[in-house]
Amino acid sequence: MDNPDKKTDPEVIKYKVVVNDEEQYSIWPLESKVxxxxxxxxxxxxxxxxxxxxxxxxxxxxxxxxRS
Incomplete structure (x- = not known):
């Protein structure tokens, strides 16, 4: 049985934008450590x-x- 409180729906989960030293971008769950x-x-x-x-x-x- 599914837990209705568990936030697994991509529309419910909030994200943050992250970038690395190579200026490559990604998204990461807002509540997770970068x-x-x-x-x-x-x-x-x-x-x-x-x-x-x-x-x-x-x-x-x-x-x-x-990059040049």
């Missing part, structure tokens, strides 16, 4: 909101170390 090597940005919200932000700002997918 993994080593990543830093939290001020942007947060639904999965779609966070991915929309990343789409706007991450215009060069190449890692920073190989």
């Amino acid at each position: 993994p080593l090597g990543w830093k939290e940005l001020p942007e947060s919200g639904s999965r779609d909101e966070c991915l929309s932000y990343i789409k706007r700002v991450w215009t060069d997918m190449r890692p920073l170390s190989i």
Whole structure:
């Protein structure tokens, strides 16, 4: 039986945007600790909101170390 209090629906879970030293972006659950090597940005919200932000700002997918 499913637990109705468990937040597993992507529309219910809130996320934060994170970025690493190579300027690669990702999303991470808001309530989870940011993994080593990543830093939290001020942007947060639904999965779609966070991915929309990343789409706007991450215009060069190449890692920073190989950009000219």
